[in-house]
Amino acid sequence: MTLTTGIEPLTAAQMAGLSPRDVRRAIRDGRWRGFTNLVAPGFVQGNLVIVPAAFADDFEDYCHANAQALPLLARSQPGDPFLPALGDDLDIRTDVGGYMVFRDGELAATPDAVADEWRDDLVSFVLGCSFSFEQMLVRHGVRLRHLDEGSVSAMYLTGLDTVPAGPFGGKLVVSMRALTPPDAITAAIVSDRFPQFHGRPVWIGEPAGIGIADLAQSYGGHGLTALRPDELPVFWACGATAQIAVREAGLPFCITHYKAHMVVTDVPIPTGTHHEP
């Protein structure tokens, strides 16, 4: 299906059939404000971090030093709101379903667009996201119960330190999926083939081992947090780590995506660099 002109909100079922370009257009036109985990299947999505140019090189260094959490997919030119490598019409000011604007490290606003906030010195970074590898897990037969239940994966702030760079540092954020043991094994093997989407898990089993006291208390307050008796929690490094870092760096100004509203790109998800079982 293609996007017809109109102003009515689109349903999740309608969204699922749209191309990435039409997804971005629907978001830009205000016709979709939902999470993006089930839209544009087969195409890469990313975390968004926008910082003033004065901090851009340090932030890139921070990404490289913590590549499992922050796999860098694209960096814009200063002041340029377009990222043609990810989609030739992609306007980073309007095409993400939700934004967080931080001033001096404090959350100042959560607008639907940041065109009014745009400045000539802003540099956008797009970082790999687990929504991309989740599709590969499903394709390999892994049941992601949070999807069945209309949810997204829960995130947690761990006790693990990232490698600092310039003003950036802080604790690692992880995403968690509740999996049966055979699915946990498959998920580790399949996700390892996609380093650009966080790669292999960082932890499996006992959450206290990485400083998570209570699975019921997720970072951001969303996602599936209750395990069944036959499930293991499996944890992957998460791009939300960047939100902690830019916040704690106390930058005078920065912007990130708002939870589970990712940058939807035209880049196809590769089928894996390794032999498929």
Added chain:
Amino acid sequence: MTLTTGIEPLTAAQMAGLSPRDVRRAIRDGRWRGFTNLVAPGFVQGNLVIVPAAFADDFEDYCHANAQALPLLARSQPGDPFLPALGDDLDIRTDVGGYMVFRDGELAATPDAVADEWRDDLVSFVLGCSFSFEQMLVRHGVRLRHLDEGSVSAMYLTGLDTVPAGPFGGKLVVSMRALTPPDAITAAIVSDRFPQFHGRPVWIGEPAGIGIADLAQSYGGHGLTALRPDELPVFWACGATAQIAVREAGLPFCITHYKAHMVVTDVPIPTGTHHEP
């Protein structure tokens, strides 16, 4: 080092430096009766099953139907005790450190050699063994505590049924390694690259999920069975599954290796079919 002539028993340290050919010679000469998990590093080892020719095709079918437990490395000609594909001097009657001889499904003897038992209709099968992938795990930084403690991995009889073929069937036997969560993740990913040595794990975590009531009660009574609080039990399909099958089939006659005394071959362990991280 090379094997000097003599009749003295060899130490584990001496054995560790020997080529596969010299390991086999030391076993043939009665100078080594230990487990083989730390000898001939870098070379494939295998489980041994010898059945009368009348049962050989069914047994091969059983291996193919349960390839994760019973990855077939070589099959001999009937009556031929040599397996040149695995080592041009390899005499299957004398070169394995211990044998079990079964008559009508009952263990009849555990000799050091089976030359006296040899018959013109016997067909030898050599099946991949986890000793081969353990070396790759260590190379990828996984701590195998049972090796540090001078032990071998424990085995367990599960409640999982194998796929039957002819008279062969029965429950799956697994080997278990006690691993920290990051090592469990690495072990799943690395072992998956070696389907000829059992491939990926079949289970991780709660033993009851595959019908193992008590980790302290291992199959064969050997191996490390006590977990530390920071360890997960990780389970792989095990070639000892064949011992259950030939025993339960009640064959008039058959021979297997005796626990942890494997067929030592000249075949180098490949470094993996996939990209090394």
